[in-house]
Amino acid sequence: xxxxxxxxxxxxxxxxxxxxxxxxxxxxxxxxxxxxxxxxxxxxxxxxxxxxxxxxxxxxxxxxxxxxxxxxxxxxxxxxxxxxxxxxxxxxxxxxxxxxxxxxxxxxxxxxxxxxxxxxxxxxxxxxxxxxxxxxxxxxxxxxxxxxxxxxxxxxxxxxxxxxxxxxxxxxxxxxxxxxxxxxxxxxxxxxxxxxxxxxxxxxxxxxxxxxxxxxxxxxxxxxxxxxxxxxxxxxxxxxxxxxxxxxxxxxxxxxxxxxxxxxxxxxxxxxxxxxxxxxxxxxxxxxxxxxxxxxxxxxxxxxxxxxxxxxxxxxxxxxxxxxxxxxxxxxxxxxxxxxxxxxxxxxxxxxxxxxxxxxxxxxxxxxxxxxxxx
Amino acid sequence: xxxxxxxxxxxxxxxxxxxxxxxxxxxxxxxxxxxxxxxxxxxxxxxxxxxxxxxxxxxxxxxxxxxxxxxxxxxxxxxxxxxxxxxxxxxxxxxxxxxxxxxxxxxxxxxxxxxxxxxxxxxxxxxxxxxxxxxxxxxxxxxxxxxxxxxxxxxxxxxxxxxxxxxxxxxxxxxxxxxxxxxxxxxxxxxxxxxxxxxxxxxxxxxxxxxxxxxxxxxxxxxxxxxxxxxxxxxxxxxxxxxxxxxxxxxxxxxxxxxxxxxxxxxxxxxxxxxxxxxxxxxxxxxxxxxxxxxxxxxxxxxxxxxxxxxxxxxxxxxxxxxxxxxxxxxxxxxxxx
Numbered sequence: 032x033x034x035x036x037x038x039x040x041x042x043x044x045x046x047x048x049x050x051x052x053x054x055x056x057x058x059x060x061x062x063x064x065x066x067x068x069x070x071x072x073x074x075x076x077x078x079x080x081x082x083x084x085x086x087x088x089x090x091x092x093x094x095x096x097x098x099x100x101x102x103x104x105x106x107x108x109x110x111x112x113x114x115x116x117x118x119x120x121x122x123x124x125x126x127x128x129x130x131x132x133x134x135x136x137x138x139x140x141x142x143x144x145x146x147x148x149x150x151x152x153x154x155x156x157x158x159x160x161x162x163x164x165x166x167x168x169x170x171x172x173x174x175x176x177x178x179x180x181x182x183x184x185x186x187x188x189x190x191x192x193x194x195x196x197x198x199x200x201x202x203x204x205x206x207x208x209x210x211x212x213x214x215x216x217x218x219x220x221x222x223x224x225x226x227x228x229x230x231x232x233x234x235x236x237x238x239x240x241x242x243x244x245x246x247x248x249x250x251x252x253x254x255x256x257x258x259x260x261x262x263x264x265x266x267x268x269x270x271x272x273x274x275x276x277x278x279x280x281x282x283x284x285x286x287x288x289x290x291x292x293x294x295x296x297x298x299x300x301x302x303x304x305x306x307x308x309x310x311x312x313x314x315x316x317x318x319x320x321x322x323x324x325x326x327x328x329x330x331x332x333x334x335x336x337x338x339x340x341x342x343x344x345x346x347x348x349x350x351x352x353x354x355x356x357x358x359x360x361x362x363x364x365x366x367x368x369x370x371x372x373x374x375x376x377x378x379x380x381x382x383x384x385x386x387x388x389x390x391x392x393x394x395x396x397x398x399x400x401x402x403x404x405x406x
Numbered sequence: 407x408x409x410x411x412x413x414x415x416x417x418x419x420x421x422x423x424x425x426x427x428x429x430x431x432x433x434x435x436x437x438x439x440x441x442x443x444x445x446x447x448x449x450x451x452x453x454x455x456x457x458x459x460x461x462x463x464x465x466x467x468x469x470x471x472x473x474x475x476x477x478x479x480x481x482x483x484x485x486x487x488x489x490x491x492x493x494x495x496x497x498x499x500x501x502x503x504x505x506x507x508x509x510x511x512x513x514x515x516x517x518x519x520x521x522x523x524x525x526x527x528x529x530x531x532x533x534x535x536x537x538x539x540x541x542x543x544x545x546x547x548x549x550x551x552x553x554x555x556x557x558x559x560x561x562x563x564x565x566x567x568x569x570x571x572x573x574x575x576x577x578x579x580x581x582x583x584x585x586x587x588x589x590x591x592x593x594x595x596x597x598x599x600x601x602x603x604x605x606x607x608x609x610x611x612x613x614x615x616x617x618x619x620x621x622x623x624x625x626x627x628x629x630x631x632x633x634x635x636x637x638x639x640x641x642x643x644x645x646x647x648x649x650x651x652x653x654x655x656x657x658x659x660x661x662x663x664x665x666x667x668x669x670x671x672x673x674x675x676x677x678x679x680x681x682x683x684x685x686x687x688x689x690x691x692x693x694x695x696x697x698x699x700x701x702x703x704x705x706x707x708x709x710x711x712x713x714x715x716x717x718x719x720x721x722x723x724x725x726x727x728x729x730x731x732x733x734x735x736x737x738x739x740x741x742x743x744x
Contacts, residue, residue: 119457127459128459128461128485129459189484191484192484249491253491256495256500259499267486346492347486353447356448357447357454357455360448360449360450361448363450367614
């Protein structure tokens with residue numbers, strides 16, 4: 032008997048997928064034209080794009096006046112966005128009234144901030160602890176003296192002169208770094224067994240949450256001076272920072288409390304059973320789990336804090352948006368049909384870049400920390 | 407140890423707060439080395455950042471003049487942007503030494519808020535703007551017109567009063583925001599745009615074709631805008647008031663920032679008194695004898711400030727009108743320095 036059995040010794044190489052299921056046509060058929068309804072919607076969508084894209088392109092790029100353009104070009108009929116205006120007033124948008132020859136000082140602060148902050152965001156970067164101490168303790172002090180001056184022969188620049196993106200970033204960075212720990216402490220305090228601590232925390236949170244931020248800033252700018260002794264004033268900038276920080280910390284506390292409540296009681300008990308004290312229990316067992324759950328909520332608060340900084344115009348500070356608005360109103364040499372619109376678009380783009388960045392980083396962080404629940 | 411800690415904390419807190427005693431404002435100002443001046447958030451010609459991001463404007467010039475009088479240095483000023491809601495609190499709480507912020511002088515403000523108006527830097531009043539093509543030449547031709555107005559302002563009430571007093575009909579198109587009002591007028595949703603005439607001029611300068619619009623000659627309300635100081639400090643009030651008068655007096659006598667040094671040798675006794683060559687009018691004010699010379703040297707006289715900031719040569723393009731000197735047909739008038 033001859034051996035006619037056949038045993039394949041190697042795998043059959045995979046054949047390409049049927050023609051109808053691959054390629055652009057198949058993708059379009061599957062995603063855009065699978066049912067009559069889909070087809071209809073696709074056509075409507077395309078029509079909408081055809082209607083909206085050309086004018087937008089024309090406004091932003093096609094007919095826009097570039098950064099080197101002149102105001103005469105911006106004033107021409109059919110001119111689009113006036114980017115020349117943004118380029119000309121960029122210094123005001125970034126530094127406000129800060130003396131032009133001293134702009135190197137905020138520049139150093141920006142550079143130092145980026146240098147210290149970016150490694151903090153990268154999980155693999157070394158020296159985390161040193162880095163954090165530098166950023167949270169040393170950096171604010173150095174920045175303050177660098178910006179305000181008055182030491183080492185630096186010219187004094189009062190906070191009234193600070194403005195634009197500089198103010199927006201200072202308020203949001205300080206607000207974010209302070210409101211988060213404050214919020215955690217308030218959340219822990221709210222769950223405390225000690226009646227005084229609990230009452231104070233609940234009272235603070237409920238009071239601040241029940242009042243709009245505008246009201247808090249308004250109080251800080253208009254009522255506070257009336258309560259203080261005659262002639263005593265607190266820097267407006269400080270008032271704005273304190274107002275924004277307290278406001279956000281109250282919200283943060285409630286977000287963190289949500290995370291704390293999601294941790295099963297067994298975790299608390301197990302930690303106690305190990306003989307850990309209150310702070311160790313919270314620091315090593317509870318908070319790492321709780322905070323992980325509420326990252327989206329925390330970042331939500333950070334983003335809204337960043338956007339809320341534009342409310343400091345109420346205390347007469349010129350943040351980015353207010354700086355743009357001021358120039359829109361007062362830069363008569365740049366007036367044209369689209370000047371103000373371009374200014375607002377620029378402010379919106381800057382805000383979008385920062386907020387979108389925060390949002391993407393939070394998604395990355397969630398994925399990284401989502402070890403226990405990965406599906 | 408604990409005491410030291412408390413003291414350290416207190417010092418740290420005080421570093422960011424400023425305490426000044428109840429002393430005279432002038433002494434405080436001299437001690438801290440600058441005049442704190444409350445200005446608007448940005449009104450072109452009055453107080454606004456220029457292209458070098460430095461505050462300029464006719465009201466800013468007043469603060470610079472005060473600094474020149476006190477310190478012989480017009481740059482010894484710090485500016486605080488104030489909203490219209492917080493301006494009077496900021497002044498009475500001592501956050502600013504002088505408020506120079508398009509503030510209308512009214513009786514209730516002058517008598518009830520613990521503040522004193524120094525004088526009228528700028529006589530403003532409500533006016534009307536129409537399209538030239540409509541062929542309207544007087545506000546009395548406006549019967550039946552649609553008027554764009556910002557709601558909740560005295561503007562609205564003044565217009566209603568004016569039309570009622572002249573038994574004319576009108577339709578209001580009301581908006582909550584100044585920008586919306588202007589936009590609506592530009593888009594032709596109404597025939598007339600009304601607000602203070604200085605603001606009308608500023609808004610007109612922003613239009614694509616400013617020459618297509620005219621501002622009617624009628625002014626229907628009184629809006630005297632002037633600097634304000636805290637009530638109760640006569641010395642500081644006098645300094646502010648005579649700074650304003652010195653600006654006017656210099657214009658009247660023909661002393662400008664360009665010729666002030668020559669004028670030191672003038673034979674005119676009035677000029678001699680103004681510049682401190684003869685007599686000493688500065689010391690009673692608490693400043694030096696040549697206070698007015700310093701003001702004129704660094705800021706100029708009233709006409710120079712006006713022309714530089716809001717005059718016909720600027721984009722705002724306001725004629726002097728009521729703000730001309732009394733001898734030129736206006737109502738700006740300074741008592742003599744003697």
